[in-house]
Amino acid sequence: MDAEDADNFREFVRSRFERLRALAYVTCGDWQTAEDAVAATLAKLYLRWDKVNSPDAYARSMVVRAAIGEKRRPWRRERSSGDALPEVALADHAGDVDERLRLRAALSRVPKRQRAVLVLRFLEGLSVEETAEALKCRPGTVKSQSARGLDTLRAVLAAEDIMLHDDERNHRVLSH
């Protein structure tokens, strides 16, 4: 990699790191794990910088996949504290818990793999086929996982008296 490429890579890291980390966080629910996933992905991207034509698509796909599998890695033994989504939704006894925390808690109830599909489909706006390609799975699996993920989220939010909009066609999954 020459000096110009290195500068371009640094600029890519500066401009994309925060967004990629946010993407990984929604997927894995842990800021430290998300940062590790992005750093690992970008290090791989650095080694392929002159071969990858679409670094954004490459990074997005690899970050989400890394975020899904990050906690299974043997080198990641330490456990960060404070930044993780709660594994179990907490009851709102006082009735004044911030709405955002309730949304976070609800999202944490969606299994990670289903969450990854929701993130790519509805946050990144990828099609079923593109999501399948990014996650290396079948389009049918994407449909099934997004349907289950949305159903889970809808049910959890309903228990909190929060509705998940169902009116836009992109947000509908199945009807029968």
Add this chain to the structure above:
Amino acid sequence: MSYRIDEVLRSVQDTAPPIHTTADEIIGRAQKTRTRRRAAAGAGLAACLAVAVTAVTQLGPDPATTGGAQTAAQPRPAASFSAPPAAPTEAPLPVKKIDFSTGLTQYQVGKYQVGPAIKVTDGYTELPVYYEGATWPGDDGTDYPYAVATITVYDQDVFDPTTFGGAGDTTLTIGPEYPAPVGGREGIGRDWTYTSPVDATKKQVVAALAWKYADSAWATFLPNYGGPSLPRAEAVKIVAGLKTAATRDLKVPYRLGYLPKGWQAVAVEQTAAKTTTAVSAVFLHQGPVADPATRIDEVLPGHLKISVTRGLNPGKADYTDKEGLHCTPGRESCTIIRGDYRIGLDGYGGTLSDAEIKRIAEGLQFTDLADQKAWAKVTF
């Protein structure tokens, strides 16, 4: 309050702590990796194998991620998103041309429509099961029928009924095996129970089946998520209708002008335009797969998939909509835009070079993409 799904997803990003990693740290990490790789390469193949074995041992057995090619029969409702090893681990077999035809035909049982067959491989044929009123919103804005189950009909001696299982996950329990004869022939069933994540007393039960439809020949009925509850008796009634008629070839909207030596088609998918935008797919492979029960899909090690999709604006990824051939170096990928259709060539596992994939793409000789009657039989 009410939210859209994208608002829910965005809301959780609002509490981001400061970033600790710098670009230079990432570059340093990459350079260390490069150094390690070079050292490993210099140490020879034995060292590489040792590293690989250690890595596998440390990760532990994970049937969802370490299987490589998987049997088509295994119910896998919680399919892994971590790709299995991409490259084939065994030497390719000699080319063995496959007949991509089927005698299985469409039929109706109450509100269920079975077929027509949409996929044929060397070992099995797949038929979707649609349910009246169950739809899926396609990327082109059209509501398409949703397959609430899939029937997979295996050739003689291909399916091993002892593999009929599945792991389930936090909201899906796969029940124990029970006898489920179909038309007087041997059959087994397992109930799949979806549990509400909020109220554990709310459950939806759908029956999965495997049955012997002929001597030494089995078929499976596996429900997909999102369909209606499906009791055992109803599932048996649906599969009992399985029937044959005149043989039909599954075809593709092109002929190949170039195919690397030793390569062949191992699966063909053809779907009616009224049921999907993804109308055609062919999986190419170096020789046939060793086990004809192997699931042929996007994670088959070392394949090239040629897909044909109607509509140019399916999402926001960096796809082009400019007419012609577009290849992406280093990604085993070419795209052809032809009218309202996108033809994708996507390699997996690095068994074909970018140049070879481009050559295959350049050699495609198209028929009328919209007229499936004019499509060509797969003879490669």
